[in-house]
Each structure stands twice: as C-alpha cells, then as structure tokens.
Amino acid sequence: MxxxxxxxxxxxxxxxxxxxxxxxxxxxxxxxxxxxxxxxxxxxxxxxxxxxxxxxxxxxxxxxxxxxxxxxxxxxxxxxxxxxxxxxxxxxxxxxxxxxxxxxxxxxxxxxxxxxxxxxxxxxxxxxxxxxxxxxxxxxxxxxxxxxxxxxxxxxxxxxxxxxxxxxxxxxxxxxxxxxxxxxxxxxxxxxxxxxxxxxxxxxxxxxxxxxxxxxxxxxxxxxxxxxVHPTAIQRRAGQLTHTELPFDFSSSPDVKHIISVDRIDYSKGLLQKVDALRQCFQETPEMLSKIRQFQIACPCRLEVPTYANLYRDLKLDVDQLNQDFPHTDQPVFDCHYDALGHHALMRLYRKSEICWVNSVRDGMNLVAKEYIAAQDPENPGILILSKYAGAAEQMREALLVDPHDNNSMIKALKLAVKMPKSERIARYQALFQGLMDYDxxxxxxxxxxxxxxxxxxxxxxxxxxxxxxxxxxxx
Structure with missing residues (x-):
C-alpha cells in the first residue's frame, strides 16, 4: 500500500x-x-x-x-x-x-x-x-x-x-x-x-x-x-473558548474598536510601517485616539541574526515612543505583547477583536487573515484589513486591501473599518467565509x-x- x-x-x-x-x-x-x-x-x-x-x-x-x-x-x-x-x-x-x-x-x-x-x-x-x-x-x-x-x-x-x-x-x-x-x-x-x-x-x-x-x-x-485553514473547526473552537485567559484588556469603552495583529518580528511583516501609519493617523485625526486600540502579538525570532535583533530593538523603541507621544488614560494605544500565544488563545482573541490588521510588505499567504475570518461570530463579525502584498489578498477581495508602503491607504482603511455598518460587515464576512469553506x-x-x-x-x-x-x- x-x-x-x-x-x-x-x-x-x-x-x-x-x-x-x-x-x-x-x-x-x-x-x-x-x-x-x-x-x-x-x-x-x-x-x-x-x-x-x-x-x-x-x-x-x-x-x-x-x-x-x-x-x-x-x-x-x-x-x-x-x-x-x-x-x-x-x-x-x-x-x-x-x-x-x-x-x-x-x-x-x-x-x-x-x-x-x-x-x-x-x-x-x-x-x-x-x-x-x-x-x-x-x-x-x-x-x-x-x-x-x-x-x-x-x-x-x-x-x-x-x-x-x-x-x-x-x-x-x-x-x-x-x-x-x-x-x-x-x-x-x-x-x-x-x-x-x-x-x-x-x-x-x-x-x-x-x-x-x-x-x-x-x-x-x-x-x-x-x-x-479548517474554517468550521476554528469557528466552533472560537465560540467555545469563553474563559480563555488573554494578554490584553478589552474593558475599554464600548465605542473603542480593538485591532488584533499577530506577526513574527520580521521585516516582511510591515510592523514599523504600521506604527508610522498610526502615528500619522493620530496626528491628523486626534479623535481616532478614542476610537481604536492596537493589540499586537509580536514574536521575536532569529535574534542571533543582526538584522532581526535590530528590528526587534527598533520596534520596541517605536512602540514606546508612540505610546509616550499619544498617552491615554486607561491603556496604551499600541499594546504590544512579545510572547507567543497558543492557538486556542489566538482564536479567542480573533473572536473578540473588531478589526484584524495584516500589514505584510510581502507574504506567501498569511493564515492569520484566514483564521481571523474563520473565528468570527457570524451575527456580529469583525473587519479584515489586509495588505495587497499578502498572498491571501488574491482570494480575499472583500477585505479592506491596503498598501503597507502608503500611510494614507492604511489610514483610510482604519477609518472605514471603525465606521462600517453592521450590514456591510456581515456581507463582507459571508463572502470571505464562503471562500474559506469552498477552499479549505x-x-x-x-x-x-x-x-x-x-x-x-x-x-x-x-x-x-x-x-x-x-x-x-x-x-x-
């Protein structure tokens, strides 16, 4: 055999x-x-x-x-x-x-x-x-x-x-x-x-x-x-993990949209570009400070390689500076967690976050984008902001596609995601989820x-x- x-x-x-x-x-x-x-x-x-x-x-x-x-x-x-x-x-x-x-x-x-x-x-x-x-x-x-x-x-x-x-x-x-x-x-x-x-x-x-x-x-x-991914298995798991401990505080005002991003600290992931776009967004539109919180899982990797060690250092410096320049009363506007998170906890994070932001400057596929959609509540789904340079963008056209090299492109998508009506969120989600079901x-x-x-x-x-x-x- x-x-x-x-x-x-x-x-x-x-x-x-x-x-x-x-x-x-x-x-x-x-x-x-x-x-x-x-x-x-x-x-x-x-x-x-x-x-x-x-x-x-x-x-x-x-x-x-x-x-x-x-x-x-x-x-x-x-x-x-x-x-x-x-x-x-x-x-x-x-x-x-x-x-x-x-x-x-x-x-x-x-x-x-x-x-x-x-x-x-x-x-x-x-x-x-x-x-x-x-x-x-x-x-x-x-x-x-x-x-x-x-x-x-x-x-x-x-x-x-x-x-x-x-x-x-x-x-x-x-x-x-x-x-x-x-x-x-x-x-x-x-x-x-x-x-x-x-x-x-x-x-x-x-x-x-x-x-x-x-x-x-x-x-x-x-x-x-x-x-x-396995969309039905992820959706079932995400809906059941109601007591999973998470590294982020979701107790903000109901008007605040929580943005989840999950990346290794790699120059292909567009992390520094994301921080820079948020800085410009808050400078130009201060009211966005009260509307979004960025939750970032950023896992250090290959730190024995100088390029990666330098990127890790630069990311921490940029995030700290952003939070100092735009202080908030209850929690930082960019909350970065530098430890890996288990798959079950990630699914729960995806479910609770109103927005997912994948900002790769180059990516083969990026399964975070697909896992996020699979983990959503069909009755109240979140919005996917996806780099056009991620492989997933070829299939996931109903996401908000952005250019990670263009701050204005990213800022526009953030503003659209914050104010998007529920009916449009559901329509985009249904199309994206059906794509996952057809091609799992x-x-x-x-x-x-x-x-x-x-x-x-x-x-x-x-x-x-x-x-x-x-x-x-x-x-x-």
Missing part, C-alpha cells in the same frame, strides 16, 4: 500538554490527519556534533521521523543560507541577502541528509511531499540516490521574479534542483508565473503548457495551490496530492548509473 511521506523543517510532535502551534505546522498536521502517513523533519533540538540518526514515533495514523541539528548545521543551514539568503531573496528584500559558500555547502549537506533518510524508508508507490524553502534541493539528491517515486514540493513563501535571483550566485544550481521535482506548488498565481518563468529562462526549458515545462523526456509541472485545508491537500498522483510515470526522472556521494551538490 502506498504511503504519503511529508518533509518539513519543523515537525509538531504529539504532546497533549503542549499548546497548539500555528501556521505551517498546524496546516500540515491538519493535512495529515484523516489520511495518515510519515512526517519527517527537525525536532527543534541542537547537539554539539552532527547526528545522522532519526528518532521514530508512531501516534495514531502518523509516524514521525525526526532528527537533531548540530550547531554547525543550525547556523549554516537554518540561520545561514535558508534564512540569511533565501528568505530575503524570496521576500523581495535583496538588500538583506547574506550569502556565503560555506552556508550553501551546509544547506546542501542537510538536504542530502534528509534524502538519505528518505531512501532508507521509501517503498515503491510512496509519494513524497516536500515543504518550503529549506529543502529546494532534496529531490535532486533523491533522484541521484535512485528514487523514482513521485516527489512534490510546496513553497509556503513567495517566489520572486527571475531578475531577483541574479543576486544569488547559486541560483542556476537551485533551478536545476527544483526541476527534479515532479510537481511544484505555489501559493498564488503570481508565484506560479514567477517560478515557471525562472525555470524556463534559467534552464532553457521548453514550454509544453502554461503549467508544464519539458527538457527532453523530463517534465515538471508548476501550479498554484493556495493554502488554507482539505481541498488544498487533496488538489495537490491528486495532481501529484497523476504525474505520468514516463516523465519521472531516470536514476543515474553512477553511485552517489556525500558531495553530490558539488557535481553540477
């Missing part, structure tokens, strides 16, 4: 006492529930020395295969090439690219490590589903190791235009590695076009259709599969796996005759 093997950087191991995570981990857990399979990835632990062994844990329908990273792997693979070079590139922030040959070698080494583990457990008929920018090269090594199974890849973050890749010295190698997948899934139609053009241009591939590229008998398909996480999973399953065997990579080596990534 064929199995589904999922590979992602982080794995959510079963723990009944743990607070449920958000984002990609929840999406993959939801995708595997009901169909079962193997989930492989990093367990989040670091060791002094490299370890090639994997721990195996079986829990109900899911079998977990996880490993630790050595300090060198963590620094070179995760902090270095993945988040120091690929992340800024894919978010159109090339000025932050920090590339080194050593980091790239370690990135390839870790990709090879996971391909080796896949080789050990793979069986005929199994399908492999690889996730995100950490593993652009895994299929390359799987093919070198002789695997002829169908291998799909889904990118959770944006795919940049071809010209952006010119700032990365190894871009041609990575294009060749990506082309060893049978199916490449992107978040949006624009990402699909960018990836298709990048492979076609960089590798001189032949366009067979608008989705399929060929190189002789080899073909790769590139399609958009917008990721989503199960639909996302099933569409991708259906397409991967139907990849024609005649186009699957023919294995090389020579024996692969540990340094395959040097043999281009």
């Amino acid at each position: 064929s199995r589904l093997i999922v590979l992602s950087n982080r794995v959510t191991l079963p723990n009944p006492n743990a607070t449920q995570a958000g984002g990609l981990a929840v999406a993959l857990e939801d995708a595997l529930n009901g169909i079962g399979g193997i989930w492989m990835g990093w367990n989040g632990k670091k060791t002094a020395y490299r370890q090639n062994s994997f721990d195996v844990l079986k829990d109900q329908q899911i079998e977990y295969h996880t490993c630790s990273f050595s300090e060198a792997e963590y620094q070179g693979f995760y902090c270095g090439f993945a988040n120091g070079a690929l992340w800024p590139l894919m978010h159109d922030q090339n000025q932050y690219i920090d590339y080194s040959d050593q980091d790239y070698r370690i990135y390839q080494d870790v990709n090879f490590k996971f391909a080796r583990q896949l080789q050990k457990i793979i069986e005929p008929g199994d399908m492999i589903w690889v996730h995100d920018y950490h593993f652009l090269s895994v299929a390359h090594y799987c093919r070198q190791l002789g695997m002829r199974n169908r291998i799909g890849f889904f990118l959770h973050i944006p795919f940049p235009e071809t010209q952006k890749w010119k700032d990365l010295a190894c871009s041609q190698h990575l294009a060749a590695h990506l082309a060893q997948y049978d199916l490449l899934g992107m978040q949006t139609q624009q990402d699909q076009r960018n990836c298709y053009d990048f492979l076609k241009t960089t590798l001189s591939l032949t366009a067979h259709t608008n989705n399929i590229l060929r190189n002789g008998q080899r073909q790769v398909e590139v399609k958009a599969y917008p990721i989503s 996480i199960v639909h996302w999973r099933d569409c991708f796996l259906k397409d991967l399953k139907h990849v024609s065997s005649q186009y699957i990579y023919q294995p090389l005759s020579k024996s692969p080596s540990h340094d395959l990534y040097l043999q281009h």
